């Protein structure tokens with residue numbers, strides 16, 4: 001079969017590959033602690049499941065509008081308006097099967113050959129993959145350990161050119177747990193307005209900020225979703241709904257209609273019953289979600305303290321999301337070698353920092369969306385394995 005040239009430009013997400021390797025070891029009888037996949041270990045809160053079941057039983061089993069059902073779009077518009085302190089019309093909302101399609105559709109709609117897209121590195125690997133797929137040039141901006149994994153805004157200013165068609169932000173961030181400060185967001189907003197560049201702000205971890213409050217670039221002058229910011233969000237992380245596939249984007253109306261057209265051409269629409277469940281998630285009890293967020297905060301303390309007690313590892317306290325991103329350079333090994341060694345020798349599945357781009361070298365990512373018992377088991381195993389190096 002001859003594949004289209006564009007397929008050679010498409011990357012991937014290695015978390016799923018490591019999961020397959022870990023499962024193969026388990027099939028041989030090995031006990032593996034899973035810290036590779038970024039998904040809550042909790043079940044979807046019961047009130048949300050009930051709303052989904054009720055929707056199915058009451059015949060919400062048909063096609064719905066490509067951009068989403070009006071009730072869910074309204075709930076999203078209210079949520080974003082209330083938390084980002086901006087006006088949001090439901091026409092700015094496009095519902096998609098997960099947050100990932102918003103990345104795919106927005107980059108495809110805005111970037112092409114000759115364009116440049118600035119994105120965080122280390123960062124979610126799909127940004128770079130889709131920028132390449134679209135034929136545009138990926139321009140990484142390095143997240144720095146010494147800045148608690150934020151970037152230097154002066155560096156961003158230097159990277160913006162007349163060809164820059166999009167700036168991608170992600171705060172709280174995967175894989176580092178870094179959070180952009182209000183001052184940095186304000187400075188980034190000023191650059192975007194001055195240079196007239198749209199910003200794709202991946203806010204999927206917005207409810208997982210452990211110190212201080214969540215802040216969005218969309219709250220600054222000239223940056224509302226009606227004007228310039230494309231907010232990417234979804235229910236996978238906050239409501240433990242990864243397998244439901246439910247996400248959304250909130251963006252300027254002219255872009256929303258293009259993204260809805262991409263939905264019509266690919267998925268037709270997002271499953272109807274998940275949107276009813278998603279409406280309950282936003283408008284119903286938040287107890288289930290709050291309990292999960294409290295558990296993540298407790299686990300963060302345990303894993304970061306434990307990692308810092310292991311000689312040759314050091315770990316910045318992540319301010320958000322559910323990932324620890326320790327520095328492994330003192331082991332003398334590459335990130336990939338450490339990740340392979342921990343899986344094969346210690347039975348702990350982690351990801352190499354380089355799974356998130358070239359500036360991830362020197363780090364590994366551990367997801368702490370798992371029980372304290374598992375975290376302690378992993379820490380003991382990592383400590384023993386690192387001591388043998």
Ligand SMILES: Cc1ncc(COP(=O)(O)O)c(C=O)c1O
Pocket residue numbers: 038097098099100101124170173174202204234235236242246247
């Ligand atoms: C930074 C970031 N954005 C977006 C997503 C996409 O999530 P989903 O498509 O499950 O909503 C993820 C998932 O891991 C993520 O880490």
